[in-house]
Amino acid sequence: MEGSNVHQDSTAAKDSIRAAHRQHRASLTVQEREAAAAALARHGLAWARSITAGTPGTVCVYLSVGFEPPTLRLIEALHGAGHSVLLPVCEPGRELAWVYWSPAAEFERSPFAPILEPVGDRHGPETAGGAAALFIPATAVDVEGNRVGQGGGYYDKFLGHLATAGKEIPLAAVIYDEELLPAGRIPAEAFDRPVPAVLTPGGLRELSSE
Numbered sequence: 001m002e003g004s005n006v007h008q009d010s011t012a013a014k015d016s017i018r019a020a021h022r023q024h025r026a027s028l029t030v031q032e033r034e035a036a037a038a039a040l041a042r043h044g045l046a047w048a049r050s051i052t053a054g055t056p057g058t059v060c061v062y063l064s065v066g067f068e069p070p071t072l073r074l075i076e077a078l079h080g081a082g083h084s085v086l087l088p089v090c091e092p093g094r095e096l097a098w099v100y101w102s103p104a105a106e107f108e109r110s111p112f113a114p115i116l117e118p119v120g121d122r123h124g125p126e127t128a129g130g131a132a133a134l135f136i137p138a139t140a141v142d143v144e145g146n147r148v149g150q151g152g153g154y155y156d157k158f159l160g161h162l163a164t165a166g167k168e169i170p171l172a173a174v175i176y177d178e179e180l181l182p183a184g185r186i187p188a189e190a191f192d193r194p195v196p197a198v199l200t201p202g203g204l205r206e207l208s209s210e
Contacts, residue, residue: 056082057132145194
């Protein structure tokens with residue numbers, strides 16, 4: 001019973017964080033979002049280049065929706081630099097499949113989540129597990145790496161698959177600068193997967209040494 005109460009308290013705390021940050025994101029101007037898009041593309045591409053030593057590789061990203069930090073320019077920049085770009089598709093059971101993206105890609109609304117997904121051949125976690133780098137969504141992250149996602153649990157499950165397979169892919173959660181919170185602000189549960197870095201308009205910040 002006590003464990004159930006702890007889970008309920010953790011869920012309520014995360015829901016509160018999501019609501020506050022979503023409200024702030026919605027208040028940003030078009031100019032602020034455009035500036036964020038350009039900065040995320042610049043810093044994200046530089047990080048991918050540093051990981052691959054300048055040799056194009058496969059990178060997992062996601063297409064932002066609504067007022068999320070914009071990632072389309074990052075996707076385009078990675079592709080333009082020669083990287084193969086994988087975007088996620090939600091499957092039953094909170095699983096993620098992956099589709100290779102090109103500028104000609106078509107998108108459709110997911111039947112499982114409020115996102116747009118690329119149309120094309122779907123690949124399993126073993127394909128994404130061979131990626132050089134991974135960018136994932138978040139609503140907030142604290143300096144200890146605890147992450148508040150969108151509430152669906154897809155990425156926690158996917159990261160769990162990678163951990164089980166012994167895959168350690170360089171990983172960054174994409175947020176705005178003010179969404180990096182002090183230690184202890186985000187409750188962590190057993191199924192949560194911490195992230196080692198965040199990508200913000202201000203740059204790439206490693207969290208492992210915090």
